[in-house]
Amino acid sequence: GIQVEQSPPDLILQEGANSTLRCNFSDSVNNLQWFHQNPWGQLINLFYIPSGTKQNGRLSATTVATERYSLLYISSSQTTDSGVYFCAVEGGTSYGKLTFGQGTILTVHP
Amino acid sequence: SAVISQKPSRDICQRGTSLTIQCQVDSQVTMMFWYRQQPGQSLTLIATANQGSEATYESGFVIDKFPISRPNLTFSTLTVSNMSPEDSSIYLCSVEGASGEYNEQFFGPGTRLTVL
Numbered sequence: 001g002i003q004v005e006q007s008p009p010d011l012i013l014q015e016g017a018n019s020t021l022r023c024n025f026s027d028s029v030n031n032l033q034w035f036h037q038n039p040w041g042q043l044i045n046l047f048y049i050p051s052g053t054k055q056n057g058r059l060s061a062t063t064v065a066t067e068r069y070s071l072l073y074i075s076s077s078q079t080t081d082s083g084v085y086f087c088a089v090e091g092g093t094s095y096g097k098l099t100f101g102q103g104t105i106l107t108v109h110p
Numbered sequence: 111s112a113v114i115s116q117k118p119s120r121d122i123c124q125r126g127t128s129l130t131i132q133c134q135v136d137s138q139v140t141m142m143f144w145y146r147q148q149p150g151q152s153l154t155l156i157a158t159a160n161q162g163s164e165a166t167y168e169s170g171f172v173i174d175k176f177p178i179s180r181p182n183l184t185f186s187t188l189t190v191s192n193m194s195p196e197d198s199s200i201y202l203c204s205v206e207g208a209s210g211e212y213n214e215q216f217f218g219p220g221t222r223l224t225v226l
Contacts, residue, residue: 033215041147041220042220043217097158098153098155098215100152100153102152
């Protein structure tokens with residue numbers, strides 16, 4: 001099946017700093033999503049981005065499907081950005097089944 | 111996007127017992143899925159809940175352990191049977207087909223299960 005690797009596994013920032021999270025995947029995808037899991041376990045949809053670039057406030061994401069990677073940018077980080085960020089992909093023949101990366105644990109200190 | 115609810119939100123159970131988790135969506139959706147997240151781990155797909163037919167299970171998951179029902183396009187249940195402490199996890203349902211992006215998935219709030 002498709003493989004998904006996220007980096008870095010852990011990231012510690014001071015409030016106000018910028019960061020880039022990376023997601024590499026091993027095959028073509030129909031779907032790629034970025035999620036933020038808050039401390040209560042809820043998965044929050046950040047981006048649906050199988051290709052191209054999107055922005056939402058301080059967050060933006062870019063997926064280069066031909067090179068099989070996606071990047072999530074967080075600017076001017078806040079303590080509320082802390083949590084786990086997951087990249088998940090649906091492979092070309094997976095019909096809705098998402099494969100998740102191992103996540104990046106982000107900690108933002110005041 | 112759809113509003114997804116799960117019941118119970120958390121439970122503590124004794125080994126050897128079974129727990130049924132409910133997932134309710136406020137609109138009809140084409141596809142529903144069940145995932146497991148073991149402590150400190152990522153999410154793993156358990157099965158696709160098919161409306162009107164048997165669920166489709168992923169490798170490593172079997173119907174006897176995780177029976178699933180999907181009686182209509184807005185509701186599904188997952189049962190964790192004959193539980194052991196290794197079943198302690200967050201169980202999440204997800205839906206597809208509930209937004210303008212046709213295969214974007216949204217997740218319920220999860221059921222946090224502890225087995226003693």
